[in-house]
Amino acid sequence: MVRPRGRPSLGRQRIEIRPIEDSERRQVTFSKRRAGLFKKASELSTLCGAAVAVVAFSKAGNAFAFGEPSVDAVLSRFAPLHGAAPAPAGGDDPGPEELGALRQAAEQTKAQVAAEQARMRDVAEKIARAQAGRQFWWEADVEALGEAELPEFARALERLRDSVRRHANTLLSATPPPPQLQLQAPSVRRHANTLLSATPPPPQLQLPAPELNVWDYSL
Amino acid sequence: MVRPRGRPSLGRQRIEIRPIEDSERRQVTFSKRRAGLFKKASELSTLCGAAVAVVAFSKAGNAFAFGEPSVDAVLSRFAPLHGAAPAPAGGDDPGPEELGALRQAAEQTKAQVAAEQARMRDVAEKIARAQAGRQFWWEADVEALGEAELPEFARALERLRDSVRRHANTLLSATPPPPQLQLQAPSVRRHANTLLSATPPPPQLQLPAPELNVWDYSL
DNA sequence: ATCCCTATTTATAAAAA
DNA sequence: TTTTTTATAAATAGGGA
Numbered sequence: 381m382v383r384p385r386g387r388p389s390l391g392r393q394r395i396e397i398r399p400i401e402d403s404e405r406r407q408v409t410f411s412k413r414r415a416g417l418f419k420k421a422s423e424l425s426t427l428c429g430a431a432v433a434v435v436a437f438s439k440a441g442n443a444f445a446f447g448e449p450s451v452d453a454v455l456s457r458f459a460p461l462h463g464a465a466p467a468p469a470g471g472d473d474p475g476p477e478e479l480g481a482l483r484q485a486a487e488q489t490k491a492q493v494a495a496e497q498a499r500m501r502d503v504a505e506k507i508a509r510a511q512a513g514r515q516f517w518w519e520a521d522v523e524a525l526g527e528a529e530l531p532e533f534a535r536a537l538e539r540l541r542d543s544v545r546r547h548a549n550t551l552l553s554a555t556p557p558p559p560q561l562q563l564q565a566p567s568v569r570r571h572a573n574t575l576l577s578a579t580p581p582p583p584q585l586q587l588p589a590p591e592l593n594v595w596d597y598s599l
Numbered sequence: 600m601v602r603p604r605g606r607p608s609l610g611r612q613r614i615e616i617r618p619i620e621d622s623e624r625r626q627v628t629f630s631k632r633r634a635g636l637f638k639k640a641s642e643l644s645t646l647c648g649a650a651v652a653v654v655a656f657s658k659a660g661n662a663f664a665f666g667e668p669s670v671d672a673v674l675s676r677f678a679p680l681h682g683a684a685p686a687p688a689g690g691d692d693p694g695p696e697e698l699g700a701l702r703q704a705a706e707q708t709k710a711q712v713a714a715e716q717a718r719m720r721d722v723a724e725k726i727a728r729a730q731a732g733r734q735f736w737w738e739a740d741v742e743a744l745g746e747a748e749l750p751e752f753a754r755a756l757e758r759l760r761d762s763v764r765r766h767a768n769t770l771l772s773a774t775p776p777p778p779q780l781q782l783q784a785p786s787v788r789r790h791a792n793t794l795l796s797a798t799p800p801p802p803q804l805q806l807p808a809p810e811l812n813v814w815d816y817s818l
Numbered sequence: 819a820t821c822c823c824t825a826t827t828t829a830t831a832a833a834a835a
Numbered sequence: 836t837t838t839t840t841t842a843t844a845a846a847t848a849g850g851g852a
Binding site: 395397398399400406409410413414416417420421423424426427428429430431432433434435436437438439443454455457458459491511517518520522523525526530533534536537539540541543544546547548550551 | 614616617618619625626628629632633635636639640642643645646647648649650651652653654655656657658662664673674676730736737739741742744745746749752753755756758759760762763765766767769770
């Protein structure tokens with residue numbers, strides 16, 4: 381516990397803004413400043429109600445991103461402004477042109493993952509906030525959620541709904557054939573039946589408007 | 600040239616990071632912090648040899664961007680991503696009648712209410728257990744739930760679904776006007792604005808109104 | 819990579835131009 | 836809207852775990 385005498389640290393040193401040669405120092409600096417940059421972006425967004433996106437590739441090629449309300453939301457909004465409309469990645473089968481193409485593809489994948497992770501972090505954080513102070517998650521204050529997290533929230537509900545349906549099926553099929561004796565808890569079966577019969581035959585593959593930044597919030 | 604006595608300024612004051620109400624103060628802050636953000640991005644790029652892009656929309660809808668080596672160069676690495684927006688879900692058509700038998704039960708005797716509350720505690724506990732160890736509630740292991748808690752779980756999902764629908768409608772009813780791009784280069788700005796004026800009006804999403812007082816379990 | 823710590827360097831909130 | 840001036844709040848370089 382005893383602090384050695386003298387300055388335990390030299391404190392912050394002044395540095396010139398030019399390429400850091402030492403890769404280790406560069407890496408540490410990148411980490412720290414990237415965090416700082418994202419924080420600044422976040423503050424700008426909160427303070428001024430601005431939509432902000434930051435994308436950064438480290439020298440090593442790793443991608444990092446931050447976005448409020450989300451990276452995609454901001455970049456989508458920006459793209460049309462300078463006429464960048466790359467075709468969606470279809471499943472082409474390009475001939476073996478160069479290694480460069482593959483490397484680029486890998487890089488883009490990294491970027492995508494980074495963007496998605498950034499988005500999920502934000503979404504999760506916001507949803508968590510919407511639930512703060514409440515005993516159970518289903519009491520979450522949906523009103524507090526914004527455009528960016530609603531879709532995720534909705535998808536989560538959908539996934540759970542499917543799980544519930546599946547499980548209800550399981551419970552039902554596990555029930556022995558037309559028994560003559562009623563069980564203690566008929567309510568559940570009733571619910572399960574309702575759940576199942578209420579399931580419409582929709583091929584559920586018709587997406588109204590796939591393009592544009594429009595979300596279908598229907599469950 | 601004589602400076603008046605006392606502090607000529609209060610100096611920097613501490614502020615909380617939350618939406619600035621006063622539009623004038625917000626505007627000044629946006630300007631300053633945007634500049635600061637771009638500077639930080641520039642330094643990160645120079646120091647660490649990173650490719651960085653920052654895009655920001657002011658509350659008024661004006662767009663600003665910074666990029667090293669260029670905004671497009673960085674965003675291009677994200678290009679393929681935007682074609683593949685997360686797929687929305689197809690909508691169901693909520694089912695028919697069947698009003699709540701459970702609801703009725705909840706309004707019976709005090710003893711029954713008390714019993715119900717006790718049951719709810721158990722259900723909640725079990726549902727909580729089904730979520731134990733998972734980072735997010737939507738990862739709950741529904742398979743672990745039994746007959747007793749499934750209905751409650753389903754009802755919770757339904758309530759959330761309705762909340763989400765309602766909120767989604769609220770959000771959608773407020774669609775902001777198209778932005779103006781503000782870049783360092785005036786020529787680019789001119790071009791961008793030209794592109795903008797050719798941009799079609801924002802679409803609006805139609806959502807089915809939530810049905811009130813209907814208690815079927817389909818989600 | 820992340821967190822802690824300290825001593826400094828920077829970024830900025832206010833106010834006025 | 837951007838700039839200047841002050842006085843102070845924040846970010847962060849270096850070093851260690």
